[in-house]
Amino acid sequence: MKKELINEMNLRIPALSVNESFARYAVSSFVSQLDPTLEEIADIRTVVSEAVTNSVIHGYRDSKGDVFISVKYYSDRSVKITVRDRGCGIADIEKVTQPFYTGDPAGERGGMGFTIMSSFTDKMKIKSVLGRGTAVILIKRLHKDA
Amino acid sequence: MQQAKCNIEYDEGILVISVSGDIDHHSAKPLREEIDTNLYLYRAKTVIMDLSGVSFMDSSGLGLILGRYSRVNDLEGRMIIANPDESVSKILALAGTDRLITIKRTDETASHRYFNTEVKRG
Incomplete structure (x- = not known):
């Protein structure tokens, strides 16, 4: 059976670190409509926080810009989260997705952002063009009642 | 969302750092400065980082820890993490x-008294 789009939200926020928490709670609040488990909601908060933080730190390198967040959920209880920026883009996607790789050693972020995003979701896709920006697409399938 | 903060107590060679609230990129820097x-x-021999009050942590929190x-380690002490909740434990485990x-x-x-006793026992 073909899955159908049930609901969607779009959010545009300035790339400010203070908005990282707003973004994760806004998305988790929206996804709560699907009655997710506590673990699922914690996973969603975490991956949104990672993606938005990457846009703030690496995409815009603490300069001005907006982060665009789109969330869609479907009839099969899958949730598609897209976090997009118009920042500097990623030169080598394979390199930045390696565990413990960090482009900001002084920031002590641990280099686990993409590893967490990949592990806490069912699918992660990164699209990036140098000088144009990056989009991280995350798909998570929520539990189904027995 | 809860503002991140930390409470620090020192007693007989043991430094207990109780962190609470959300630890993310935004909150990690002031926490790091206060803790350091x-x-x-x-320069305590034992540092206990009590995470029982942490409501959220991402890779920035992992970096902080x-x-x-x-x-x-540089100060020749040892660190113990106390009471992470399930979501914090999941991040800690993922990074090894x-x-x-x-x-x-x-x-x-x-219970810091519990830890003090445990630590003194070795």
Whole structure:
């Protein structure tokens, strides 16, 4: 059976670190409509926080810009989260997705952002063009009642 | 969302750092500065980082913990993580932190007296 789009939200926020928490709670609040488990909601908060933080730190390198967040959920209880920026883009996607790789050693972020995003979701896709920006697409399938 | 903060207590060679609230990129920097000031001030043999009050943590929090672990090692002390909740434990396990740093749990919020006794016993 073909899955159908049930609901969607779009959010545009300035790339400010203070908005990282707003973004994760806004998305988790929206996804709560699907009655997710506590673990699922914690996973969603975490991956949104990672993606938005990457846009703030690496995409815009603490300069001005907006982060665009789109969330869609479907009839099969899958949730598609897209976090997009118009920042500097990623030169080598394979390199930045390696565990413990960090482009900001002084920031002590641990280099686990993409590893967490990949592990806490069912699918992660990164699209990036140098000088144009990056989009991280995350798909998570929520539990189904027995 | 809860504002991140930390409470720091020192007693007989043991520094207890109780962190609460959300640890993310935005909150990690002021926490790091406050914790490091106290690490260098007390140079404690044992540092207990009590995470029982942490409501959210992402990789920035992980970086904060690993960075403090490194500082404590440089000061020839040892660090113990106390009472991470399930979501924090999941992040710690993913990064292998649970194999690097001792993690202890108590049945309620970290009883520092319990830890002091445990630590003195070795």
